[in-house]
Amino acid sequence: MNGQRVVYSAVSTGLAAWLVSTVAGQLPDQRFDRLLARGPFRLLPAPNWRFFGPNPGVDDAHLLYRDITAGTAAPWKEIEVTPDRPWYALAWNAGNRAPKVLLDTLQVIIKVSNDSCADMVRITSSPGYLILRDYLTTRIPHDPGADHTQFMLLRGHPERGQPYAVEPLFASRHIPLRPDSSAAAAAR
Template identity: 75%
Template sequence: MNGQRVVYAAVSTGLAAWLVRTAAGQLPDSRFDHLLARGPLRFVRAPNWRFFGPNPGVSDSHLLYRDVTDGTAGVWREIEVTLNRPWYALAWNAGNRAPKVLFDAIQVIILVANESSADMGRLVSSPGYQVLQRYLTTVIPHEPGADHTQFMLLRAHPERGHLHAVEPLFASEHIPLDPPPPAVVAA
């Protein structure tokens, strides 16, 4: 009977230590890293939020577009890439596929722009650019009479408070829109 209590206590203590280590390792700042490296929890291996990359995401990407009518550019409008998620999205988020495609396309454009020193020929032929071009011309509604559209990528760096440092990353060339089909007049 006592052996069973010892095993139960050991397993409970181990799980509690692992939970504390995991929770402390997920904090966005590194204020507890020195305690975790030297303290009694240093032997407890736990996932870390920095596991997914040497430079975790610390900025927000924004996708904007505008319509061009007879050479006159309209106002920029933002396309929401990440929509509000329901509470159960932690376990089941089937509606995340379309926003994930847009997010990945943006990341591809940023990567190609950085690698090619913003060579427009390479950017236009990249899969990310082609996905966004197709999305803009087929899914997004446009102003009546618009003959072209254009998109722009911005990066916002959240600062203390609600201020953001905004950095423009890329602006596409004017993308032609297909003319609307001719109206059918009933005789």
């Protein structure tokens, strides 16, 4: 009995210390970083990722596309990047992977666009652009007879008491559609 108490106490103390050091390492205030990173046991791994990062996201990303038929462009349609989460998503959100990939892809395109001074050859050969191009041509239903599609990235700035401001970030070139892509995407 006494041995079980010692083991129970040791495990409980270790888990409590781990929890406290994890929480202290994720606080926005960095005063605990040096304390946790010193000593033979180094409780804080490098790099140190904060829960909300040094600059938390405060903007909304919008992805719009339109089909082009014989040179005539249809109105823009929005693709829902971040769908509403179900109530149980706090504990189990397996459906979050596809929206996360889409958001990361948009960020790659924006970063390459900013870094390359809008060099379209570099942007259109970036992995983010290629992934989004393939997503648009294979997974999104298109108008019958559409021969091209185009997408646009927008950033929304929600601020309390202010009108919702939208800023265009990037518009793609016309992307050719395969003749069977409209029917194949509509069947999904």
